[in-house]
Structure formats: C-alpha cells, structure tokens
Amino acid sequence: MRLTPPKDQPNEGHPWRWVIIALIFSGTLINYIDRQTVSVLAPVLCKDLHLSNTQYGAIGSFFLFTYALSMWLWGGVFDRIGNRLGYAFAISIWSIAEIAHTAVRGLGSLSLVRGLLGLGEAGNWPGATRTVAAWFTPRQRALGMGIANAGASIGPALAPPLIIALQLAYGWRVTFAAAGLLGFLWLVIWLPLYPKEAKIIIIEPQEAAVPWRTLFSHRAMWGIVIARFLGDPIWWLYLNWLPKYLSDVRHFSLQQIGAFAWVPFLFAAAGALFGGWFSGFLIDRGLSVNAARKIAITFATLLLPAGIIGAWSNSPYVALAWFSVTLFGFQFWVSNVQTLASDFFPVGAVGSIAGFSGTAAGLGAMILTFLTGWVVDHFSYTPMLITAGILGPASTLALFILSGKIRKIDILPKA
DSSP states (O other), X not given: OOOOOOTTSOGGGOTHHHHHHHHHHHHHHHHHHHHHHHHHTHHHHHHHTTOOHHHHHHHHHHHHHHHHHHHHHHHXXXXXXXXXXXXXXXXXXXXXXXXXGGGOOSHHHHHHHHHHHHHHHTTHHHHHHHHHXXXXXXXXXXXXXXXXXXXXXXXXXXHHHHHHHHHHHHOHHHHHHHHHHHHHHHHHHHHHHSOOOSOOOOSSOOOOOOOHHHHHTOHHHHHHHHHHHHHHHHHHHHHHXXXXXXHHTSOOOHHHHHXXXXXXXHHHHHHHHHHHHHHHHHHHTTOOXXXXXXXXXXXXXXXXXXXXXXXXXXXXXXXXXXXXXXXXXXXXXXXHHTTHHHHHSOHHHHHHHHHHHHHHHHHHHHHHHHHHHHHHHHSOSHHHHHHHHHHHHHHHHHHHHHHOSOOOXXXXXXX
C-alpha cells in the first residue's frame, strides 16, 4: 500500500504524516541499537580484544570522525535525491557495517567497521529533519522531531537488556549480526510505504537546494551549528560510556548493566516527546515560535548540569537518577534545537543545515569521547561529568547570542 498526500490538502490534516514519523522513529531506534552494541558490550569487548580505556575512546572517536564528516554529505544527498532513496542508501550502509562487526579481531578491524557504521548512520538525522520539515507544520515540527528523538532514546533503553540477553545466549558476534539484520527488515516496510513522487511537500512548496555559501552568510545557521558542537557531546558521553562507567566505578555485573543502564534513556525518551509537545503547546496558547522555542530550550538547559551531582553521589542508583534528569533535559533541548533549521530556513535548506550541524555535533562528541578515554585512564570519570554539565549552559548561550529572534529568513533565489 502506498499513499501520497493529496495536492489540495495540507499535511496538517493528513493522517499519513503519522505513518511517516512512525517509520522515522523506528529507523532511528534501529540506528541507536546498532551503535549501542559496542557500548553495551564494552566490558566484554575490552577484555576479549585487550583494549584500554584510551583505545576504547579512540574507537568511539573513529566512529564519530566518519559520522561527523559525512553528515554534511548526507544533508546534500537528501536535498537532491529525496527522503525515500536517501534513507534506503543510509540504512543499507550502516546495516552492512553492523554485520561486519562479526569479523573483528582487534583494534584495527574494530575501528574500520566502526568508521563504516558512522558513515551510514550519519544519514539518519539530515533525513529525519528534512522529512519532518516536509510533512509537519511549524506548530507540529518540534513534536515530529521529538518523536524521532524518542527513537534515539528508546533504542539505547532497549539495547542493554536485548544485547546482553543475546550476548549471554549466543556470544557477541551473533549479537552484532542480529542487530544488523534489523535495518534490512525496516527497508522492507519503508520502500513500499514512502511516496515515490518527487513533489510530496505540501507544507512548503518543493524547492531547489540552497547554495551553501548563502547559508554560511547567516548567523542563525552558525548559532545552530555551534550549539550542537557544544551540546551534543553531553549525549554522547552517556551513550558511549555509561555501561563502562557502571562496570568500572559502580562495579555492576553484565546482568546489572542490562537491568539498570536503560533507565536514563527511558527518561531521555520522555524528554524528547515532552520537549517536542511543549513548544507546540505554547504556540497553541498564543506565544510566538520565537518565545515558545526559547522557553522550552531554557527550561531544558537548567536540567543539563544534573549529572555533576550524580558524579558525587555515593549510591549508584541515586547517580542513575541524576543522570536520568540530564538525559531527559538533553532530549527536551535537542528536540527544539533541531527544529530551528526549519523555523529559520526554507525546506530546500533544511537537509544541508541538518548536515552541517550534525557534523559539528559529531566533531564535538569525537573530541570529548577521545578525551574521556585518556582522562579515565589517568584520573577518573568525574572531570568529564563536570565538563558535560558546563557544556549545556554554554551551548544555549551561544545559540541565543548568535541566532537572535527565531523567524523565517527569506533566502530563496529570486525568479
């Protein structure tokens, strides 16, 4: 079955947008299960492959290096070939890479397949941002991004119990193969359901891609990019290191990691959904897009330093509670920040801006991930949890200073 929104009916009243966002949610969920497999299995992999914390951090940084540098590429790909084929290419690459983890033998081969995984997985966020911009009105876009971001949180929440159960039953090589097959199952649903027609954008007319030099001249774009560079490393710190932190510092067994490591990510999913809903709620109450987004982003920013308290907590369960507050706040924050590209710019620019900001986010996360490995080997996790707590307010401050008032910028070429 395939359905294209009728050309005389706005997307806001068309139910097919919920089918599309459900597919984006599930694709994002699979994306995060695939990337979390190494993180959840870090205690086992580091032992079996004889990896230090610094080497483990380097592997994570290699993933983020290819992930970051290919974000801008995927933004252009989606703007040129569309969402349907763009997703098909991206998820095929990352699923093949995930399955290839079954053949790793050490630091070099694991770094290689992680790099390939990063290349494919980078396509998810430019695709999600562009798809939401195409199918949702400004009032609903933060909710749409919130649903997509919920996949980024529920994926890591499902990953620990699912991956550890597979590891205990079949070993880590079979676990990677099973995770990789999920992407191909998703494609079997995506390709028949997503419309083939070129002009599916009803909220705003189909537009040509905006030249990059035009985008680079706008402070709003740089505000989004720098905010992601400073803010996203918070998420990646917990995504990459939480299972290992629980093992190294809180002395959790593999079974305990499976039982408890999912909790902060469940709160993150709630933050994504509530953050996406909240700014739309404020707009419905008469606030401008500018006021609604800034209130939502400011509220979330106040929650981001909570992980600092967790670092000093004696109880591992109290620490997990504070980490949950941080991740709730982060997904609340990023669901609104990711929406800003479509708040400021036309649809023809959204994929590229999502790519640029995703590249910045990946580079920031790469630096913090590698630094974390070195700091943990020489000191402890505490300095990095403090650093993450400071980065949240810094990112929002940079965003507000550079972006100014949130409003639509007319940058389309004149006919």
